[in-house]
Amino acid sequence: MSNYCIQGATGEWEVVIGLEVHAQISTRSKLFSGASTEFGAEPNSQVSLVDAAMPGMLPVPNRECIRQAVRTGMAIEAQINAWSRFDRKNYFYADLPQGYQISQLYHPIVGEGQLLIEADEKAGIAADKIIGIERIHVEQDAGKLMHDQHPTMSYVDLNRSGVALMEIVSRPDMASPAEAGAYVRKLRAILRYVGSCDGNMEEGSMRADVNVSVRRPGEELGTRTETKNVNSVRFVMQAIEHEAMRQVDVLESGGKIVQETRLFDPGTGTTRTMRSKEDAHDYRYFPDPDLLPLMLEEDFLAECRASLPELPDAKRTRYTDVLGLTPYNARELTAEVETFARFETLLAETAKVISKDQAKVATQVANWSLSVAPGVIKALGDEADPANATAAAQASILAMQDKGEISGGQAKEIFEIVLKTGRDPAEIADAEGLKQVSDTGAIEAAVDAIIAANADKVEQYRGGKEALFGFFVGQTMKAMGGKANPGVVNQLLKAKLG
């Protein structure tokens, strides 16, 4: 359970949150037309006759959009409805050429599913929590109005008109802004794993309608408000925070919450009324007579299932249970597609170069991927050419380190040079003298000389002053010019000091 509560003047309040996330389906063409969906094109350059609702034009469902919605449903372990139907949502607006949006009200393509948000002490999420997902339906996006092109007129850009969206509707299962944030991040990760949405909130590929209500602990649900089109995780959390506080203030000062649609202002982090329930449209939903019910065949469903990648939860579990990574590392590495993709490529390459099981080198590769390499890259800034950070180069560095040929410090130095120049790591190690000596003979000679020259300290050490061990290590390393393998040095010193 979440401990999130609002302390009002009259006592505690719980917050109840549900999210409707609109995710643009990653396809090259629109839901019912062949027009392109690419972001950032010239206004009205990606508009088919269907998107502009010319007389006599008809929608034809894009199979790939349906496929991606089904795969997304499968990824949240949802019921897939082999029979679903498109409905028309009727309203007039200049960005809606047909005068209706084709959506799915009565029979969505995806039914009940769920999503796991993980415990995160720092964020205030005490334990893992399952968030219910009520449904996913597929619908058309609208166009965009441009009010800044003319002093008295508004212009319409229909490039987005007809672009396929999934509306993913959660249950009101979240109880804090942190949980809502975690939900959006997790959902985004799943969508990106599946490849059904690029999750790019800045470009509007993903946005959320936030439903918030407050209540006294254990009491019935309060009246909710819906804040529309919130387009970042941070804004979702801010909107909830503000809206919950506002509702508590209203209730505590004897007012009532009005069921209404609100707008979020990212500038101030506040919400304001857009329209009340009384002004709500009557959308006159009815089944779209231009489209037959959508029937999904077994083969199609089987292909959708077979094409699903390993999903975040399964991957995280495999990382800890099979690869032996810490829960922290596993979570960090599986949070983003790019992160795990880089990690898994490097892990495979490193295991191959070293000829060891992946599990044997996974921790080393994880530490390298999560902290060492990003640290070096960050420190170099513009001097680094990320293209030089190939898996082969990094695996070669990790292999040298694994064999004791280079130290951790040398690995970083070599990687720095690799990033700047693209040179071969082994060649750098040789040419730049970035290798440590593991030759027992040379190290033994140095150790012997140091023991001979410091008989008093040897005496003290053997008398119980064990802290002096560091002194001998330091002296030996100094004598070796810093290039002795610390493991070998330790081993020899221990043997000789007795």
Added chain:
Amino acid sequence: MTDLTNLGVKDIRDGVAKGDFTAREVASAFNAAVADAAALNAFIVTTPDYALAAADAVDSKRAAGEPLGAMAGVPIGMKDLFATDGVQTTAASHILEGFTPRYESTVSQKLWDAGAGMLGKLNLDQFAMGSSNETSYFGNVASPWKKAGSNAAMSPGGSSGGSSSAVAARIAPAATGTDTGGSIRQPAAFTGICGIKPTYGRCSRWGVVAFASSLDQAGPMARSVEDCAIMLGAMAGFDPKDSTSLDMPVPDWEAALNSDLRGKKVGIPREYRMEGTDQAILDSWEQGKVWLKDAGAEIVDVSLPHTKYALPAYYIVAPAEASSNLARYDGVRYGLRDLPDGSGLQDMYAATRAAGFGDEVKRRILIGTYVLSAGFYDAYYTQAQKVRALVARDFERAFEQCDVILAPTTPTASFPLGSMNEDPLTMYLNDVFAVPASLAGLPAMSVPATINADGLPLGLQLVGRPFDEQSVLNAGLAIQQRADFTAKPDKWW
């Protein structure tokens, strides 16, 4: 040379192929007839150059020895509901006046591909809403027929009234029609011609201005069953651009025409004996039975118990769909825009749609908006869909007992323009026999049967199983051969 304008589709096609006359001669003759018939107001625009260009293409093909299409050399009228590339397409509405699409409807394209040419765009009831062709923004269409002893202009029926008038007047050998609740069959019956609405999905709706999507179906209107079979063959076929299009092969209906009905059963639906039906209509129905029996068919009584609920259900479903389909005419992207000074978006919508739509269109948008509204949806729309399913089931059961159903097309003959405008409901009742087959998506045809005491044509309707246009055409042919309907309107225009 015979008057080419008396020829139908088959005769023109065969005559052009044999070289009896050229396609250009045919096109010229019909262009002249069209130009001479302005009084009918059958065309909104005429396109003589299009007809000639298509004819010349056919003549060149023939000269080059290339194969000719099924409609080669036949100039036709195109109902102005079909989008035609580069030619104004209005649905007979002010709101689309001046709208010139840059695309061609699938059905019209198929006809041009088959060698047909376009005489012009035919007048119709506005957005195909009407049964008399009096709701057109471009004026009423007059039937070429006159009531005996009267000079009153008669209705050609609707909504495909320009089509029926033109074909009956022999200013076009054939025309396209569309049928949502009788809009091919009723005007065909009123004007003594043939018209078939095929199974829903046979003809693509792509590029046809939508009225009620789940009912709209294109079909041919011509003066013989053979001509309808030929032209339907050219119009039909699967279209991936229409999700409701039937993905099945188009039979060669013309080749399989056969008026020998031995072994076939013809059903007579008892519920179609309705009050308010003209005695002459009932008599012609009896005559129809005799003809089909003579052709070898067995006559059986069948029951379609939900018939009386069909019309009310239709007037919920069709307006509901129309109210949504017509939302796109908003003044934003094309067509009429009425933007009063200083007005905003809502004002523009209101002004544009108030000025652009006719009364009947507005009436149906209002009905449709009402029946879909929150709180009324289940009582009206859901209920109507249930009725629709029951009507379809009635037919399914009836077709367990018969192969084709014979019924009147309309309860009355044509009426004078302006005589039915008092109460829209009396007009709606004219489609009472046509609507059930539309709700069930079945192939249905009207063929001319006889002339009533007023000298006006009466039609008989044949309804078939889904996809079985052939049985409908064959029974129609059997009636045609026995009715020997040779009456034609005297030229007054």
